[in-house]
Amino acid sequence: MSTHLVLVANSRDGSISTFEYAGGDLTPLATSDVGQAGLPFAVDADRGLVHAGVKDPNGVVTLKLDRASGRLERLGRIDAEGAPTYLALSPDGRLLLSASYHQGVGEVWQIGDDGLPTPAGEPIHRPNLHSVAVSADGQFAYFVTLRDDAVLQYRLAPTGELIPLDPPQVDAPAGSGPRHIILDADETSVYVNTEYSGEALHFRRDPDSGLLWFAGATPCVPADRGLGHSRFGADPREEHLIWGADLHLDAAGRVLFCSERNEGTISALPVAEDGSLGTAVAHSAVVPQPRSFAVLPDGALLVASEITPEVGVYDVDANGTLGLRVTHPVGEGANWVEILTR
Template sequence: MSIESLVLVANDKGGTISTLRVEGKRFARVAVSEVGAGCGTFAVDRANDLVYAATRTPHPAILTLRLDRETGALTEVARREVSDPVAYLTLVHDTLLAASYHGDWGASYPVADGVVGDPATTLHARRMHAAVVDPRGENAYFVSLGDDLIAQRAVAVDSELVELSEPAVHCTPASGPRHLVISGDGRNAYLLTEFTAEATRFERLEGGRLERRETAWAFDRDSGLHQSAYGADPLAGHLIWGADLALADGERWLLCTERTESTVVAIELDEQGHFTGRTVLSRTEQQPRGLTVSPDGGLVVVVGERSDRASLYRIVDGALAPLDRIEVGRGPNWVRFV
């Protein structure tokens, strides 16, 4: 199997990770590995075929799993218990970054030979939802949904995180910042909010500081959706429910999912990574919590929390052209090519 052909899907409610293979325009189911209920995020060490996955059962923990690329099976080789469930994991060199939504914290952990060590740095903000790094691994960004901010840090020696001159960037109040992605050249960062489904472009300045530049809507504006809020039921109230985002097709498009209307909005980017003002809307899996893009940028996989399925698409001028669909497990909400 080639690296590009394998896809892992975390099934939160089912407590499994499904391994799929993409063969041309089709999915093939390769393996299903038990990891424990509450597996909603993982980070991949491709060079060593290791996967760091979060679980809630029997206790909140970060598991180290070894990936067998021939069989697709994942085998646990180490486990670090943590105080609260983890919502987001990112690996940068020998450091694992974690964000805990329920624990209101972000942390950095040293990693050696697949073993996750004691936290080197811990920071606190309400409802931490994402922890990402720039392509060179110099800066870490922690997104706080509850405090409407992005904490900015430098990644230092021994996995320590150091505050930048501006420790946090404040976002629109009550917008619910959720996920962040950074362009391959490191010049732009894109944020998606949960309660308003706004995609915001930030310019990365010298030293890694973010500065807000422009915003675009990332939901079906003809659907009658209204702004959501913390504690609200998006489905019962027909409220905006932004989820995930990714860059696709040579970073010509920023893809953003919205769960109430089950859509993916593609926002067109120019050569500098700026918004052109053009968007393309596609319907997708029911309640699309997660999506991922193939390394060549041409294929997109979207997983539906309520459909228990994954869909494979080719991106064509911003639109998602369906190729295949497969059942994965209960409550899939995280997916990555590995």
């Protein structure tokens, strides 16, 4: 039976917790100090590398993963123009891309044979970049700008240059606040959740040209919780506003899950054969303020809480409803989860 490693970033502790996942449960292995807060990270499973974004000062810390012990050893650090909010690797692990929300900058680094990054190409600057994704062929990159309500689309050169496509962006609904972006398995559909309007956006994609076009928006937060439409600069807790966070597809690509932090829910939306989204079939309560979650190899969800030091493992039934299986303690401010085969 194969086992897996689960890595959870504890943003306020400046550490990463590692668990073994086998038999439906988590076994704590190690907690490794990264030395700075922030900690979105990207995993190069083939080389056992973890690239973690940090702030104060801004940069990327590269760590070597020992699969046996789960410990991470620091290899080096590089300065960044912006504090990384989201990191993504090219499929070959040779390019690392970063989106920085507060500084509004997208950066690319080349990863050398020693596993360490060096700057590549020119950074891009757009307000409140929140996420970035790279296509499976490594030829295209997509940055989401929350403030400008758009997805920026680029050809990604092997040397790291970002070359705008024509058109250079595809618009999201005004005021929706697009946040995180994922591609489906055949990369003919792209999904983006929105922080302010609580929707899942569907974009169709031409794999040859890399171009996206907007196909529709589907609500992905419960309508019976009294949450209002949010906006830039608002305090969602104080005003009880929508506070969308993360999204992931199940292994079959037939269900899209989206998390909302204010009410602490994960919603399940059916995905049709053509990639279009149906009405949400379930809204499940999870750990408080679920900023990040991941789909486990057995189809369960692992959900991390930003405000209580815990992660929860949830079974998913045929209707998309989540049921708590077990919780485990982690560090403070858990904000990122990744899973890899041990």
